[in-house]
Amino acid sequence: MAPPSGPATLTPGHVPAAVADAVRDPARVSTRAIDRVAYAADASHFLLTPRAVLTAADQDEVAAILRAASASGAVVTFRSGGTSLSGQASTSGILIDTRRHFRGIEVLDGGARVRVQPGATVRQVNARLVRHGYRLGPDPASEAACTIGGVVANNSSGMACGTDENTYRTLESMVFVLPSGTVVDTADPDADHHLRTREPDLFDGLLRLQRRVAANPDSVATIERQFRMKNTMGYGINAFLDYTSPADLLAHLIIGSEGTLAFVSSVTYRTVPLKRAVTTALAVFRNLDDATRALPALVDTGAATLEVMDSTSIRVGQGFAEAPPQIRGFVPTDEAALLIEYHATAAEELAGLATQGARVLAEMPLRTVAEFSTDAQARALAWKLRKGLYATVAGARARGTTALLEDVVVPVPRLADTCNGLQELFLRHGYD
Ligand SMILES: Cc1cc2nc3c(=O)[nH]c(=O)nc-3n(C[C@H](O)[C@H](O)[C@H](O)COP(=O)(O)OP(=O)(O)OC[C@H]3O[C@@H](n4cnc5c(N)ncnc54)[C@H](O)[C@@H]3O)c2cc1C
Structure with a gap:
């Protein structure tokens, strides 16, 4: 990644003529400082000022831009909601806004499937699905903007999405645009033939890699182990084991590729039935170790959500105007909290799940008894604590410091040791 360039060191804006010409309306090509600075930050701590901001109007225009950029060696990055936390949506090259003109949503089969353009937010799609009793599988907390x-x-x-309801698992088909401008629709029965004809090197390369992975038992075992977990680091190379059709394989490699392989022009999802019966508990443990060691048993009960919060989180949460009663009335030292939630289609099923969860919790060393609640207000308080944490911690940080956020994934039985190890590292290196 290029070094950060802030407004103080703003270089002159520039777009190669062929790339600018690929945009039909020159008003949608901007090298103005105000636009470039406005797009310099996403939700991460990186600041990269683009050389120019292009606003693409449709798939053909993106294809033309990519073709011209590939030919001239220009670096382009897609920007949609801009809520990425690791700098994926920022660049010191050319930024293409692919949100504004790509908002289409088409509900199919009474909500069992939905075809969506890439600029629609998760909330907008779910708002169209809710009346049919469905929702999208992926459920990022940033759903209002992403x-x-x-x-x-x-x-x-x-x-609550886990590894079963993410895009990789719920994708039915995808239309994507390759850097050469080639458009592939995996719903087209001739998609593989089209890919082989238009992109023979890519087609052969995919098959060669697939054979190499499949022929190596160590590679197969590593991929199976890594992708049993919620692993979104790097390319989704599990696609080499899961798909035989090169077009489908490529579509699943594009998932998680952070815009480096292709432009996603349209996606058809298999949706997930809405489970409207929900019950939530906020359990406070004596320490983080106890809380994380409770997780495997709770995972086995079919919990939809298990969110761990450490003593610092509890301390921050106690300062909220409406802190949940479970975390009030004590000075946190080592305590940790677990937000546990079950989802069901019917009240009877929900009661059964809550009974199982309560049984597990009854055997755990809790600070006080934890109770499941279907009460909307009690649930909202618990969720407000969880969802408000990052923004509050980041907002309250000392001047000149940065809030860092990275996802890590470890097998559930190793979670307790990982958390303890991380705490030790934070202490040793002076991180709050
Ligand atoms: C408060 C907050 C909470 C969050 N919670 C979660 C969470 O619970 N789970 C989670 O996974 N993430 C979470 N995130 C991170 C982020 O919101 C998600 O990863 C989100 O899906 C990014 O979507 P976006 O529209 O903002 O994409 P952007 O940030 O604009 O782009 C993300 C990446 O996708 C590429 N891209 C965008 N559009 C296209 C396209 N059409 N074709 C190809 N590439 C494209 C971009 O180049 C970039 O690499 C959170 C972020 C915030 C700020």
């Missing part, structure tokens, strides 16, 4: 393009390109998930 878009399908970003969800696909980051393989975003959320508090």
